[in-house]
Amino acid sequence: MAELKTVGTSIPRKDAIEKVTGLAEFIEDRYMGPMLYAKMKKSTVAHAKIKNIDASRALEHPGVKAVLTGKDYPNMIGLYLIDRTFLAVDKVRFWGEPVAVVAAVTEEAAAEAVELIEVEYEELPAVFDPREGIKPDAPIIHENLADYEIVPIFYPKPGTNIANHFKLRKGDIDRGFEEADMIIERDYYVPQMQHVPIETHKAAVQWSPDGKLTVWSTAQSPNVVRQLLSKSLDIPMHKIRVISSYIGGGFGCKAGASIEGLLVPIAQKYPGHIIRIVFSREEDMQGTFTRQALYSKLKTGVRKDGRITALQYEMIWDGGAYTEYGVNIVRAAGYSSTGAYDIPNVKTDSYCVYTNNSIGGPVRGFGMCEMQWGIERQLEAIARELDMDPLEVRKLNGMKEGSTTAAGQVVHDLDYDQCLQVVADKISWGKKESGSEGKFRGKGIAGLVKCPAQPSNAASSAIIRINEDGTAHVMIGATEMGQGMLTAISQIASEALNIPVDKIDIKVPDTDFTPYEWQSVGSRITYTCGTSVKRAAEDALGQIYCVAADLLETPQEDLSFDGKKIFSTKDPEIKATIREVADSCKKCTGEGIAGPIIGRGSYVPTNMTNLDPETGQGNPGLFYCFGATGVEVEVDSETGVITVLQLASSIDAGKAVNPQLCEAQLHGGTIMGLSTALYEEVRFDKGIMLNRNFTDYKIASIDNTPHIDSFILETPETKGPYGARGIGEQPMIGVAPAIANAVCNALDIEFNTFPLTPERVWQAIKDKKNSGA
Amino acid sequence: MSEKITINFTVNGEKEQREAVVGHTLLRFIRNELHLTGVKEGCGIGECGACVVLLDGKPVNSCLVLAVELDGRELVTIEGLSKNGELDRVQQAFIDHAAFQCGYCTPGMILSARALLDRKPNPTDADIDEALSGNLCRCGAYQEIRGAIKASSGK
Numbered sequence: 001m002a003e004l005k006t007v008g009t010s011i012p013r014k015d016a017i018e019k020v021t022g023l024a025e026f027i028e029d030r031y032m033g034p035m036l037y038a039k040m041k042k043s044t045v046a047h048a049k050i051k052n053i054d055a056s057r058a059l060e061h062p063g064v065k066a067v068l069t070g071k072d073y074p075n076m077i078g079l080y081l082i083d084r085t086f087l088a089v090d091k092v093r094f095w096g097e098p099v100a101v102v103a104a105v106t107e108e109a110a111a112e113a114v115e116l117i118e119v120e121y122e123e124l125p126a127v128f129d130p131r132e133g134i135k136p137d138a139p140i141i142h143e144n145l146a147d148y149e150i151v152p153i154f155y156p157k158p159g160t161n162i163a164n165h166f167k168l169r170k171g172d173i174d175r176g177f178e179e180a181d182m183i184i185e186r187d188y189y190v191p192q193m194q195h196v197p198i199e200t201h202k203a204a205v206q207w208s209p210d211g212k213l214t215v216w217s218t219a220q221s222p223n224v225v226r227q228l229l230s231k232s233l234d235i236p237m238h239k240i241r242v243i244s245s246y247i248g249g250g251f252g253c254k255a256g257a258s259i260e261g262l263l264v265p266i267a268q269k270y271p272g273h274i275i276r277i278v279f280s281r282e283e284d285m286q287g288t289f290t291r292q293a294l295y296s297k298l299k300t301g302v303r304k305d306g307r308i309t310a311l312q313y314e315m316i317w318d319g320g321a322y323t324e325y326g327v328n329i330v331r332a333a334g335y336s337s338t339g340a341y342d343i344p345n346v347k348t349d350s351y352c353v354y355t356n357n358s359i360g361g362p363v364r365g366f367g368m369c370e371m372q373w374g375i376e377r378q379l380e381a382i383a384r385e386l387d388m389d390p391l392e393v394r395k396l397n398g399m400k401e402g403s404t405t406a407a408g409q410v411v412h413d414l415d416y417d418q419c420l421q422v423v424a425d426k427i428s429w430g431k432k433e434s435g436s437e438g439k440f441r442g443k444g445i446a447g448l449v450k451c452p453a454q455p456s457n458a459a460s461s462a463i464i465r466i467n468e469d470g471t472a473h474v475m476i477g478a479t480e481m482g483q484g485m486l487t488a489i490s491q492i493a494s495e496a497l498n499i500p501v502d503k504i505d506i507k508v509p510d511t512d513f514t515p516y517e518w519q520s521v522g523s524r525i526t527y528t529c530g531t532s533v534k535r536a537a538e539d540a541l542g543q544i545y546c547v548a549a550d551l552l553e554t555p556q557e558d559l560s561f562d563g564k565k566i567f568s569t570k571d572p573e574i575k576a577t578i579r580e581v582a583d584s585c586k587k588c589t590g591e592g593i594a595g596p597i598i599g600r601g602s603y604v605p606t607n608m609t610n611l612d613p614e615t616g617q618g619n620p621g622l623f624y625c626f627g628a629t630g631v632e633v634e635v636d637s638e639t640g641v642i643t644v645l646q647l648a649s650s651i652d653a654g655k656a657v658n659p660q661l662c663e664a665q666l667h668g669g670t671i672m673g674l675s676t677a678l679y680e681e682v683r684f685d686k687g688i689m690l691n692r693n694f695t696d697y698k699i700a701s702i703d704n705t706p707h708i709d710s711f712i713l714e715t716p717e718t719k720g721p722y723g724a725r726g727i728g729e730q731p732m733i734g735v736a737p738a739i740a741n742a743v744c745n746a747l748d749i750e751f752n753t754f755p756l757t758p759e760r761v762w763q764a765i766k767d768k769k770n771s772g773a
Numbered sequence: 774m775s776e777k778i779t780i781n782f783t784v785n786g787e788k789e790q791r792e793a794v795v796g797h798t799l800l801r802f803i804r805n806e807l808h809l810t811g812v813k814e815g816c817g818i819g820e821c822g823a824c825v826v827l828l829d830g831k832p833v834n835s836c837l838v839l840a841v842e843l844d845g846r847e848l849v850t851i852e853g854l855s856k857n858g859e860l861d862r863v864q865q866a867f868i869d870h871a872a873f874q875c876g877y878c879t880p881g882m883i884l885s886a887r888a889l890l891d892r893k894p895n896p897t898d899a900d901i902d903e904a905l906s907g908n909l910c911r912c913g914a915y916q917e918i919r920g921a922i923k924a925s926s927g928k
Contacts, residue, residue: 010871012868012869012871013868013871017860017868018876019873019876020851020860020864020865020867020868020873020879020883021811021851021852021854021855021860021864022809022810022811022812022850022851022880023811024876025810026813026877028810029810195911196911197875197877197911198813198815198821198823198875198877198878198910198911199813199815199875199877200815246875246876246877247875248813248875248876248877248878249875249877249911249912250875251911280817281815281818281820281821481875482873482874482875482912484874660871661871663871664874664914664917665874667915667917668874668912668914669913670913671913671915672911672913675913693816693818693820694816694820694821694909695820699909699911700915701905701906701907701908701909701915702901702902702905702906702908702910702915702918702919703902703903703905703906705913705915705916707916
């Protein structure tokens with residue numbers, strides 16, 4: 001590969017100056033026009049029939065323009081399984097489910113009117129634990145599951161609460177266990193967490209009398225919002241415009257379509273008005289996707305030499321009240337169920353179960369944090385049982401070039417051994433330090449892998465316009481929520497066009513003007529959008545050469561472009577400036593040759609397949625990104641407080657398009673992982689979410705974040721743009737198990753759940769003492 | 774109609790006289806009346822620091838201060854930090870160190886950092902951690918933020 005000029009350099013972020021001066025425009029910063037403010041009336045019970053809604057007093061309240069209930073608006077919506085309505089219809093399925101929405105001339109009037117709505121419920125038996133919900137005699141939450149429309153790669157069981165049963169069978173599980181010298185069985189539990197982006201969910205809609213719907217949204221995917229609204233409301237796509245601003249953090253909770261459609265009937269009643277909804281922090285905690293809780297059982301067969309011969313993995317997921325998106329997390333965790341390890345015989349059953357808890361949905365890692373918690377804790381248990389070095393057990397079973405995943409997909413372009421080794425070296429693996437009195441030190445390591453969990457037809461596209469002066473506009477449909485997409489994509493465009501990056505403009509999407517992008521999720525944009533941008537650049541460049549060849553009367557193969565001019569490599573005097581070519585290109589006689597240069601690029605994966613419904617075998621991964629986390633902890637046996645002394649994180653980026661931003665992502669993901677490992681757990685009492693603010697739900701702040709040593713490996717991704725692959729979610733995955741492994745190393749206590757709060761750790765130390773172990 | 778009070782104050786170096794609704798927060802006043810939208814709401818109850826502005830040089834959560842309390846005081850928002858098109862050192866250091874991702878907490882974060890440096894030009898890591906512990910960043914740019922503040926120190 002020729003030497004790269006822009007890709008691989010740490011240029012400042014494209015959005016840097018806007019973001020440090022307060023001028024970066026988020027959705028709520030935009031003046032849109034005459035406004036009506038919307039507020040939701042939420043259910044006060046988790047599972048109940050709606051007997052009656054009396055909105056008469058709310059409608060009479062001064063300033064109130066409209067009250068909408070589910071009866072008026074029964075349209076259904078969903079990404080993979082269409083099981084949701086915008087407002088509860090006939091029954092509510094979780095505490096806090098919207099049952100009505102009020103629009104008023106001020107936020108205060110709307111809030112006051114919400115309190116005047118009276119809802120009569122008849123409570124139904126509820127399900128708060130998916131292990132109960134999966135039983136045949138459990139109360140049914142979705143009676144009409146059989147009638148729901150679903151993408152045919154999911155397998156719901158009508159008449160039960162199972163929204164998806166993903167099955168995977170690789171090799172011969174019975175023979176695998178027969179070949180083992182030892183069988184190791186453990187149960188694990190991962191609780192719900194919340195994303196808590198600092199910007200909550202917000203949306204605004206406007207209906208124009210000519211039938212055009214304009215939507216402003218914090219959504220991670222404007223194109224999916226458009227697609228789902230089009231289907232749900234039966235409005236053609238060219239009559240729906242979805243506009244993105246900068247997004248104040250996504251982490252998965254703003255994927256799919258969430259709140260945009262809620263306001264459409266009100267907008268239709270008041271054409272020209274902007275109807276806006278802004279979620280409070282409490283609403284954001286309670287009413288948006290949570291990470292699904294996971295109850296899992298692992299059974300592994302292992303030989304004396306440490307080789308794993310068989311894995312049986314049962315996962316029971318708390319899908320919450322609606323699983324339109326969650327069914328795919330359950331599927332992704334299922335087809336990835338060996339984690340970063342090559343295990344020949346696998347039997348996996350992954351169940352998505354409806355409960356009356358908050359809605360489950362995508363979170364950074366998309367099931368991998370939860371599923372690989374079990375894998376990485378199990379690897380530790382195996383090492384302990386065999387008295388082997390946990391690092392060696394990982395390397396022995398770890399994936400290598402040509403290994404197969406649980407789904408039987410062959411993996412390429414990886415160096416998992418090295419991911420493990422760099423973090424091990426950093427924390428001086430194998431050297432046990434002793435703590436001061438009453439304090440115990442330990443070291444732990446965990447590996448990780450993730451591929452984007454996307455449908456095999458998830459596409460990207462790009463348009464590049466070359467301006468009259470040789471500068472360029474890159475138009476794409478990906479969103480900027482902090483990950484640095486605008487910067488990385490500009491660098492790819494700059495590299496491919498050979499135009500300096502400061503001469504390239506790039507903006508966040510507007511579906512009326514920017515081309516299709518599936519979703520900014522799954523750590524896929526650098527790869528997928530990057531590939532389409534590279535193709536668009538190559539298309540533009542091809543046109544430039546073609547036009548220049550005509551203009552200069554020189555064969556294309558003799559031409560070269562240096563970013564400013566196109567010239568003959570045989571005679572540098574034969575040249576044209578990009579300015580001369582970019583506009584309507586004409587000869588000195590005045591005869592026209594070609595109009596403005598517009599490059600286009602499209603991309604859809606060609607290496608993915610559907611999976612066999614019985615065995616789960618096939619190619620679900622676009623690319624696989626590996627990494628590892630290593631930690632050293634000190635545990636205070638008096639208080640149960642864990643202090644993280646060392647935290648090292650590695651990721652194989654293929655090619656770091658912007659090393660500084662890549663490292664920032666690595667740090668950010670590691671901190672989010674650390675925060676979930678030590679602090680975060682959504683608590684419910686009969687479906688009522690108890691911790692709905694930052695005081696009750698703690699996330700990592702600067703004063704409890706240790707220094708992170710980061711390592712970016714670059715094993716090129718053969719088909720990625722300039723060898724790059726996505727890394728946004730991955731650094732989070734290994735942190736919780738690495739910390740638990742280190743705590744286990746320090747205390748000789750196995751923790752099968754997290755967060756490892758002082759209370760939980762202290763209790764375990766006490767229990768161990770009392771049992772005399 | 775809600776009762777209003779006339780208040781006199783300085784915002785980003787300019788003297789202003791405005792009517793403020795009794796009961797409205799300073800955050801709401803700054804965004805809706807002064808149209809300075811760099812200040813953000815993240816929680817509305819003083820837990821996240823996204824709405825930090827400088828009041829008489831001290832960082833405050835503007836969601837916890839009433840608009841009428843602005844009377845007779847000096848307000849600095851993120852828009853007032855750069856002078857004549859020149860970025861403040863902290864702003865430049867945040868860019869150089871990639872000390873933000875989504876940018877939503879950034880105005881509050883930078884103003885808290887500015888206030889710290891005004892008070893203590895050479896802060897230790899512990900000083901930084903203490904001064905910024907009320908500013909949450911879910912993107913997890915803390916390590917970069919520490920680096921940026923260190924790089925802006927001594928001036």
